[in-house]
Amino acid sequence: MKLAKTYSYLKKDLELIEEALAEVIQAEHPVLREASTQLLKAGGKRIRPVFVLLSGQFGENYNIEDIKTVAISLELIHMATLVHDDVIDDADLRRGKPTIKKRYGNRVAMYTGDYILARALENITTLKKPTIHQSLSKTLVEVSLGEIEQMKEKFDWNQNLRTYLRRIKRKTALLIATSCKLGAITSGLSDKEINYLYQYGYNIGMSYQIIDDILDFTSSQEALGKPAGNDLIQGNVTLPVLFAMNNPTFAQFVQKTFNQSDSTVSDQDMKNVINMLKNSGAIEASYRVSDMYLDKAMQNLSKLPNNKAKATLENIAKIIGKRTS
Amino acid sequence: MQEGMLERAKVITLQTTTNELQHLKKMIEDKIHHTYLKKYIQKPVIDENKLLILYTILMNTSLSSHKKEKYILTTMLVQIALDTHELVPDQTREKSEFIRPIQGQLNVLAGDYYSGLYYSILSEINDVGMIKTLATAIKEINERKMKLHYVEAQSVDDWFTNLKLIESLLVTEVAEYIEQPGLNVFAQEWMLINRINQELGKLETENSLLNKLMDTKMNHSIDLSQSDLEKALKMQIEKVKDLLAKIPESYTGLKVYIRNTLKSDT
Numbered sequence: 204m205k206l207a208k209t210y211s212y213l214k215k216d217l218e219l220i221e222e223a224l225a226e227v228i229q230a231e232h233p234v235l236r237e238a239s240t241q242l243l244k245a246g247g248k249r250i251r252p253v254f255v256l257l258s259g260q261f262g263e264n265y266n267i268e269d270i271k272t273v274a275i276s277l278e279l280i281h282m283a284t285l286v287h288d289d290v291i292d293d294a295d296l297r298r299g300k301p302t303i304k305k306r307y308g309n310r311v312a313m314y315t316g317d318y319i320l321a322r323a324l325e326n327i328t329t330l331k332k333p334t335i336h337q338s339l340s341k342t343l344v345e346v347s348l349g350e351i352e353q354m355k356e357k358f359d360w361n362q363n364l365r366t367y368l369r370r371i372k373r374k375t376a377l378l379i380a381t382s383c384k385l386g387a388i389t390s391g392l393s394d395k396e397i398n399y400l401y402q403y404g405y406n407i408g409m410s411y412q413i414i415d416d417i418l419d420f421t422s423s424q425e426a427l428g429k430p431a432g433n434d435l436i437q438g439n440v441t442l443p444v445l446f447a448m449n450n451p452t453f454a455q456f457v458q459k460t461f462n463q464s465d466s467t468v469s470d471q472d473m474k475n476v477i478n479m480l481k482n483s484g485a486i487e488a489s490y491r492v493s494d495m496y497l498d499k500a501m502q503n504l505s506k507l508p509n510n511k512a513k514a515t516l517e518n519i520a521k522i523i524g525k526r527t528s
Numbered sequence: 529m530q531e532g533m534l535e536r537a538k539v540i541t542l543q544t545t546t547n548e549l550q551h552l553k554k555m556i557e558d559k560i561h562h563t564y565l566k567k568y569i570q571k572p573v574i575d576e577n578k579l580l581i582l583y584t585i586l587m588n589t590s591l592s593s594h595k596k597e598k599y600i601l602t603t604m605l606v607q608i609a610l611d612t613h614e615l616v617p618d619q620t621r622e623k624s625e626f627i628r629p630i631q632g633q634l635n636v637l638a639g640d641y642y643s644g645l646y647y648s649i650l651s652e653i654n655d656v657g658m659i660k661t662l663a664t665a666i667k668e669i670n671e672r673k674m675k676l677h678y679v680e681a682q683s684v685d686d687w688f689t690n691l692k693l694i695e696s697l698l699v700t701e702v703a704e705y706i707e708q709p710g711l712n713v714f715a716q717e718w719m720l721i722n723r724i725n726q727e728l729g730k731l732e733t734e735n736s737l738l739n740k741l742m743d744t745k746m747n748h749s750i751d752l753s754q755s756d757l758e759k760a761l762k763m764q765i766e767k768v769k770d771l772l773a774k775i776p777e778s779y780t781g782l783k784v785y786i787r788n789t790l791k792s793d794t
Contacts, residue, residue, distance in 0.1 A: 232674040287640060290616060291633045310618040310677055313636070314670045317613060317643075321666035324647060328660035336651035336659065344648050347641035354633060355564050 206248060206526065209518040212511075213256050216267060220252050220274050227275060227322050238303045238315045242282055245298050250411075251277040253519075254379060255386035258400045260512035262390020272329055273385045279323035280343065281378065286316040291350075292437055296429060334388050342381040349373020357438030360448060360458055367445055368409070375415075376408030399503045403516065406500035411523055413493040416441035417486055420477050422527065432473050435461075442492060446485035453479045497524045538784045545781035549579055555597065556604050559649075560642060569634045570615070572608045572642075577722045577789075578699055579604060581715045584782040585703050598653055602646040603702050606662050609642035610669060658705060665701040669694055679740055687741060688720065688760070691727075695719040711779075714771045718786065721768055724761045728754075765790060 210217075228239035252274035259270040288294070289302040290312045296302060304312040327339065353370055356362050383404030387397040418426075419434045420443055434441050438461070448454045456479060460472045480486070500520045507513055553574050560572060582603055586596040615635045643666075650659045672694045681687035696716040703709045730736045731754065738757065772786055 230674075231671050234678065235671065235674050284640075287636050291636050308618050309616050309632075311674070313613045313616050313639075314673050314677070317610065317639075318667055318670040320640075320643060321663045321670065324663035325660055325667060328656045328663065331656055333651070333654045336647070336654075336656060340644065340648035340651040343644035344641065347637060347644045350637045351562070351564060351634070351641065354630065354637065 206250075206519065206522045209522060210253050210257070210515050213253065216256055216271075217249060217252065219267065220249070220256075220271055220278070223271055223275050224278060227279065227326055228319060230318060234307060234311060235315060235318055238307055238311060239282075239319060241300075241306075242286060242303060242315070242319075245300050247281075247298070249278060251281055251378065251382040254382040254404055254407075255389075257512045257516055257519075258383040258386030258392075258404075259390040261387065261396060261400070261507060261510065262392045264389075264391035266389070269330060269389045270386060272326060273335070273389050274382075276323040276327035276339070277378065277382050277385070279319050279326070280339075283316045283319040283323065284346070286312050286319065288350075290316075291354075294429070330389070332388060335385055338381055338384055338388070342377045345373050345377050349377075353439065356440065358461060359440060360454070362440055362445070364442075364445060367440070367442055371409060371412040371416075372405070375412040376405045379408035379411065380404035396507060399506045403500050403503040406496045406503065407520055407523060410493040410496040410500065410520075413442050413489055413496070414523065414526060417443055417489050417493070418527070419443075420480055421486060426527070430473075432477050435476065436468060436473070442489045443480055443485040446488040447480045447483040450479075450483045453483055494524060497521075538780075541780050542784045542788060545580070545583075545785050548583060549576060552579055552583065552597075552600055552604075556601060556608070559601060559605065559645060560608065562638075562641070565634060565638050565641075568630055569612075569638055572612060572638075574604060575607060575611075575722075577719060578607060580782065580785055581699050581711065581718070582702065584779060585699070585708050585711055585715075586706070587781075588778070589706055589708055591706065595653070595655075598649055598655075599658065599702060599706070602649050602658065602662065603698055605642050605646040605649075606666060607698055609639045609646070610666070612639040612642065658702075661701050661705040662698065665697045668701075669697050672697075676737060681741075684756075684760070691723050691737075692716050692720040695723045711775070711782075714768070714775060717764065717768050717771055721761065721764050724757065724764065728757060728761070 224243055225240070228236070228243060230236040230239060255270060255274040255277060259265050259273075285297065286303050289297060289304045290309050293304070294302050295305040302312070303315055307315075327335065349370055349372070353374065356366060356370065380401045381404070383400040384397055387400045392400070416434060419441065420432060422431065424430050430436070435444060435457075444457070448457070453476075457476060460468055460476060497520050501517065504513055504516055504520070553576070556574055579600070582600050586599055589596070591599070612635050616632050617629075646662060647659060650656075650662075672690050675681070675690050676687075676694070681690060693716075696712075696719045699715050699719070700709070700712045703712055703715070727736065727738045731738055733739075738754075742753070768786075769790065772783060775783060777783075
């Protein structure tokens, strides 16, 4: 089953969110408006709004207007991060389409990211619950720190599993966990329930990122919208690489390939790295770690009352574990 | 004798203001300290002129000293975040370049980090109104920056207005929020002087907006030379002096500080 199909009954609410997103980014300046709209139209799974919607449905005070506000801001924050990430990575393509950086240059990409983030914060300030802002702002700081850490740890072949897990927690899991938490807070759930949903989001986020890191090696350029092994080219030492590094031949080859003074990696070398990694058992080992997080996510869910939202969150966990793109 | 006492009082006021600004600068520097960022990116410049205006505006309110400090800190964090993003080079690098300049990459992340800090500090004191005020100012500033980037001014005045707003919106929006807009006109004109000075210093560098403006000449009637700019700067200084004279005497610190700065500039 496809991810979108499992929450197809949220279509109406998601359409409302999509419309509101389009409205929020209507900048006065035509290029700013065009760049933001282009980013929005590039699509994406809208996974954060989905988690906000579903978590909100556990509460008695489900109010689509408030839930929508939270969902929009979280998606905008995610979008702003993507625009700036493309500047950092000097990326020309995202989801197979030219990035804002490629189309308009770094300066416009920076302004667009800053503009979108500002809109996200303006939007969420219509909600006054202090815990919403405390939680979201803390996450934003952590996400930024995570990105800085990621930079620090690039091409560091001696980093350990703990370093990697802390990095993906900040990079991905926290924003998903916060999506669940804010949906829950907005709908007036108890602290206990808020925490279960937060933990669910955290564990799902960890699994989601690990699978992303696996797919970077196992999926095609067509499906990824970027070359296979791109994370490694960028210097990001992900879980499959960490496991594969236990194999001395692979470790030696990778270090030799990526420490060349001429700073380029040939396509053939990259193909060899990917093949060696696939044959090292690293992919299977990475899936096992992902499964562990998915199990934990299921345990968190089991403590919540039975309803349609819970069944959907269970399905999402299952689908994420098996996703191929 | 009376004149001597007056001069002495001015020196003391100037010293007090300078000390206060140094204290605030230290507070901001402590907040943005990050060992790894410090190693690779240039130390963020804290705009003392904006700090002075903010400090003056807030000191004339009945807000608690804790709140005043938080407002100064967060507004300056936003300014630093925006300024840090301006350091990201615009030109596209060669794709073959494998190890990319870490400085530019970290400037992107540092700016985002400082933005996150502003939101976090204000969330801790539960000041949603101030979060919104600063976010709205950031939004407006980026709209204006786009106009400058694409050199869309219809006239020199239009171009200066844009620059003025980019420089002053944060401070003037905060002043509106705390219902102290009395210094806003002065703040705008004063900040424009500082920006023109900065831009004149950047002439011939690749980041020079003035170069861009002079090179573009555009389809419309803008034709600006360096001497025109210097003339505009002198006129702007006179305008600020006039405005400064009209500011009530209760703003002694600001008046003495700015007179002193203008004296050393001219």
